[in-house]
Amino acid sequence: xTWKDVPAPVRTLGRWVTIVQLVGYTTSLLFVWxxxxxxxxGVATRYRGANPEATAGAMQFPKSLAEMLTITHTHLLSMAVxxxxxxxxxxxxxxxxxxxxxxLIAEPFGALLVSFSAMWLMRYAAAGFSWLLEASSFLxxxxxxxxxxxxxxxxxxxxxxxx
Amino acid sequence: xxQGPPPAxxxxxxxxxxxxxxxxxxxxxxxxxxxxxxRGDSLLGFAAVGNVIGKDQPITFLVAIDxxxxxxxxxxxxxxxxxxxEVAYDAWRRQFRGKSATDSLRVGREIRTISGATISVHAVxxxxxxxxxxxxxxxxxxxxx
Numbered sequence: 001x002t003w004k005d006v007p008a009p010v011r012t013l014g015r016w017v018t019i020v021q022l023v024g025y026t027t028s029l030l031f032v033w034x035x036x037x038x039x040x041x042g043v044a045t046r047y048r049g050a051n052p053e054a055t056a057g058a059m060q061f062p063k064s065l066a067e068m069l070t071i072t073h074t075h076l077l078s079m080a081v082x083x084x085x086x087x088x089x090x091x092x093x094x095x096x097x098x099x100x101x102x103x104l105i106a107e108p109f110g111a112l113l114v115s116f117s118a119m120w121l122m123r124y125a126a127a128g129f130s131w132l133l134e135a136s137s138f139l140x141x142x143x144x145x146x147x148x149x150x151x152x153x154x155x156x157x158x159x160x161x162x163x
Numbered sequence: 164x165x166q167g168p169p170p171a172x173x174x175x176x177x178x179x180x181x182x183x184x185x186x187x188x189x190x191x192x193x194x195x196x197x198x199x200x201x202r203g204d205s206l207l208g209f210a211a212v213g214n215v216i217g218k219d220q221p222i223t224f225l226v227a228i229d230x231x232x233x234x235x236x237x238x239x240x241x242x243x244x245x246x247x248x249e250v251a252y253d254a255w256r257r258q259f260r261g262k263s264a265t266d267s268l269r270v271g272r273e274i275r276t277i278s279g280a281t282i283s284v285h286a287v288x289x290x291x292x293x294x295x296x297x298x299x300x301x302x303x304x305x306x307x308x
Contacts, residue, residue: 035278052255057276058275058277058278059254059255059275059277060277061249061254061278064248066245067245067279070245070246
């Protein structure tokens with residue numbers, strides 16, 4: 001089954017869900033850039049805190065266990081839903097090989113588990129795990145944008161052929 | 164002053180701020196209650212409990228002043244929200260010590276904000292300013308002495 005076999009209203013839904021998710025994901029990356037400058041040291045400080053006497057501006061304290069649990073469960077569950085939707089969209093793409101489809105569908109779920117494991121290790125074990133978090137989150141973002149591009153390209157082709 | 168904190172927390176806060184042996188007596192000022200703190204015949208200061216709304220929930224705090232009407236310390240007595248509890252940390256609260264009602268207390272200037280607790284920082288700073296102003300006014304009017 002491909003997007004061509006899907007009823008037109010469902011294709012419209014697929015396109016708009018993808019567009020809105022693109023805006024939402026990009027906004028979340030902007031938020032992370034605003035709070036950490038997207039560098040490992042900034043990420044580590046956000047979770048592990050910094051000595052208030054040695055820094056200026058906003059104070060940063062270590063995140064509490066309750067905050068860590070809240071961040072983990074809200075992000076894991078909501079991001080899993082996002083990648084279920086993009087995964088379904090990729091599964092329906094005609095122009096992507098079966099092998100790539102399976103990789104693009106599975107990669108985000110693996111990256112999510114690695115990212116959040118790295119977040120806990122960074123908070124409680126060593127600040128250096130921020131590099132793993134950064135690398136894993138980067139791959140997650142790249143996969144998301146590739147998935148979204150493939151879905152929108154496939155949908156555009158199907159609509160073009162139908163017209 | 165809508166939410167009453169547990170008396171044990173108030174007593175512990177007074178003990179921490181004024182030291183052991185500090186005795187309190189409640190003074191009614193209109194609808195409000197001020198705690199007069201003394202050790203024997205020596206006046207140590209005054210304290211009052213306030214409430215401000217954080218994101219959704221009230222934050223219950225205590226403001227203590229010394230006999231020269233300078234802020235001695237702030238204590239967060241009850242914090243009810245899942246985020247922003249860092250306002251209870253000493254590193255942030257100590258910024259208020261020594262301030263008087265005429266001092267400027269602006270978030271981002273005299274009072275540093277806290278990453279991830281911006282709403283609570285603004286709420287507690289506003290609440291402290293109000294209670295400090297009330298205590299100072301009541302002292303100057305002779306309502307508490």
